[in-house]
Amino acid sequence: MRKVMDGQRTHQHEGELVVFVLGMTINKPWRVDRWMPVFAAMPKMLEELSADPESGLLGHRLGIGPGGPISVQYWSSTEKLFDYASDREALHRPAWAAFNRGAMKTPGAVGIWHETYVVEQAESAYVNTPVTGLSEATSSVPVGRGKERARDRLKQLRPAQL
Known part of the structure; x- marks a missing residue:
């Protein structure tokens, strides 16, 4: 069991941040021969990326969405994400x-979808939970004085724009 971090925490990150959300939709559950290989491919790719600190993958988490599995990935740049997607030596292309x-x-047996977000600002809050999500992908820090509200954390990032 992962250690629960007491109190309120947030993430800390400098530099570009890209959030890549990828999902699979199982449209014909009885066609296991079509969706199972797709389902089995993602953990292998994430393992490949996680083993390479230069890949650009900062962290990820897997879950189940309304139509099937979903992966939320945090990347250091769009270039690293695109490089992996087109790398002929990596697992993604095959x-x-x-x-x-x-x-x-x-x-129509199985579908794939993705969304890519280049994040200009990011705010996060984690209360009495293990380090997870963006704070696990970057770094988890206690919420300091004057940063108790989401509005305050965003103001500290870009005061002129809020």
Whole structure:
């Protein structure tokens, strides 16, 4: 069991931050032959990325959304994200090709979607919880005096814009 961090905490990060959200939609649950390979590919890719500190992946978490699995990933730059997606030596390219071949054989059995956000400002709050999410991907710090509210934490980032 992970250690619960008492009190209120936030994340701390300098530099570019990219949030990449990726999901799989299981449209035909009985077509396990189509969605299981897609489902099995993601943990392998995340393991590959996590093993390489230069990959650009800062951290990630997996969950289940309304249509199937979802991955929230934190990246150090869009360039590193795009580099991984197009790397012919990495696991992503063959997994993507296999998905496309399967999708052509059984249209609509499984879907893939993603969203990419380049984050100009980020605010976070974690209260009495293990280090998780953005604070796990970057660094977790106690909320200091004058930063108790989300509005206050964002003002400290960019006072002229708020």
